[in-house]
Amino acid sequence: MLSERSKRVLYAVVQSYINSPDPVGSRVVTKRYSFGLSPATIRHIMADLEELGFLTQPHTSAGRVPTVMGYRFYVDSLLTETGHHANMEILHGLYRKLESLKNDIDLLLSETTKNLSILSHYLGIALSPLPDLTTLIRVNLLKYRADKVAAVLFTDEGLIKNKVISLEADITQKDLNRIEAYLNAEFSGQTFDEIRLKVIREMSREKMRCDTLISKAMKICREAITSFPRSELFVAGLSEVIGLPDFADLRKIRELSRAIEDKHTIIKLLDKLTVSEGVQIIIGSENTTDEMRELSIVASSCKEGDKPIGVVGIIGPMRMNYARAMYIVDNTAKFISRMLAGK
Amino acid sequence: MLSERSKRVLYAVVQSYINSPDPVGSRVVTKRYSFGLSPATIRHIMADLEELGFLTQPHTSAGRVPTVMGYRFYVDSLLTETGHHANMEILHGLYRKLESLKNDIDLLLSETTKNLSILSHYLGIALSPLPDLTTLIRVNLLKYRADKVAAVLFTDEGLIKNKVISLEADITQKDLNRIEAYLNAEFSGQTFDEIRLKVIREMSREKMRCDTLISKAMKICREAITSFPRSELFVAGLSEVIGLPDFADLRKIRELSRAIEDKHTIIKLLDKLTVSEGVQIIIGSENTTDEMRELSIVASSCKEGDKPIGVVGIIGPMRMNYARAMYIVDNTAKFISRMLAGK
């Protein structure tokens, strides 16, 4: 439907615009990219591309700028290309430093976002896995002061969380040990989601039987699990983004920083990407979220074996260096996956 | 040295400028504040105040704006005033919601920063206490996978931290229990600082004796303690600050967000305030830090009894509503102190 020549022109326009934020006119296309055609011809082609929805002009006498469709075309043709062998030794240098954080996923992800933002000059983001899908390996209950218990939850992701639980009544460590054994027997190996359900069911039944030990166990379990932090979002590099010509407007920065503070919006977006394979790209209004309609996301999920372990990515302007971003995100995700696989 | 009349004028100028960001001229002073003097006289006084360094003009034909000295005068006279009884029921409403977080200081502080920024429309900040001064209550070591140990550290601040430690050799839970008992006997009740020192001394001695159990214990202890997170900084409300007329300039926002990302700068500043009593105010370049030379800090430390538990505060422009900020920070600090005291 699109002639080979039109494609080449479109590609050139997008690339030129990504390189510098000036609307690109017919002249620069002929000059910088050797088509062997005059500006007039290019104009014709560009007019066609505009009619088809790939380009727009900010105003009548300006050059053209890609639309979401235009970026999408560009990105899709990037995806079919064979891997970019840009030389980024820095990347490996940076990630080598992270090896020592293997044991602390939160810290690992938070450092990773910093790396992402340093490398890309955009916003680095990372989402730790949804607790629903992580499975519990073991619980340990430790008495802490008279009426408080620290529950230590071990999960299959190397993630360990603790939570202090207040009890009305005093409790002995011995009782705790029995509760602990019971909880482990009952719930270990199951996902948090399953456990949540079971606890709710059990609790409604327990009311009748009134077996204090088990009901206490359930109470502790519920406290520990319901308060288990939702999947956590790490963000870094806002200062990189401020200063980009695309964010010259204060309002845009404000919107972005609000989105970062909300976290909710971004988490929902990334959540969808947890399961998908490879680098995912969402361009501008492809995003249904309103705050994101002028931003693009390049993200990839990390896996430990088959299990999704989190999402890492970059948020930047639509006019993003997609090739570079994809390269960075892809390698980062692979690096983390490999590291967590223990290799 | 400053006549009573001059003081009143200076106070009026600062207050007027805080209320709206226009340089204040002699006319508005006479109009809004009833001095019973003509603009000409006020001009004389303001010229004197400028010569003394309390005021400046942005340009020849503009009104006057307070200097750091001017703000300092204003704030100092605020401090001598009796408490402001502004009615802020919202404040108490907000903080009631935090009661449930008593058991998780990190979460508590992070929510507090949000409250601070909502209430003040400036940047809310909170610093968790320096680990050097917190004392260890107990250690528990839990085996986790074959060659990994989870160390759970209980401190006197309700703060519980865990840390996964990788060992070269396999170890049984039984050995762990003995190590645990040893560590508790040796170190419980001491500050992290003291423990750090002891461990270092012990380790150099251990090399000779080569008692594997103790040397293992020391290794674990060092790992667990040295990696104990430094005092953590929580920040919220950047989007509140963007949009303030004082931050119309993109560069300022960029500087601020860089300072937030660094954390280091702000931590160092707040650290000094940990020990001091009551609300502390640092205005603009009173700050030796360069990034902060156009910002003011209003902060107060929280105490549990005598023990400093952290610092909460607000960062905003020099042209800050100090009275309000002081009120908010003071009450927040007191609220948290009270809550942690168990009342």
Place this chain on the structure above:
DNA sequence: TTTAGCACTCTCAATGGTTAAGTGCTAATA
């Protein structure tokens, strides 16, 4: 099908004039 030529449109930067605010100074006043 491509291209040269041309009139048209629009932004951007510079210009200049006007207004309004606020000052400092001087001289008169209480």
Place this chain on the structure above:
DNA sequence: TATTAGCACTTAACCATTGAGAGTGCTAAA
């Protein structure tokens, strides 16, 4: 002597105008 009125001066901010420059679409010729 302290205060005030009056006045000339300075400056930023606003507005309209202008011209340059860039890029377009259209038409007609190659």
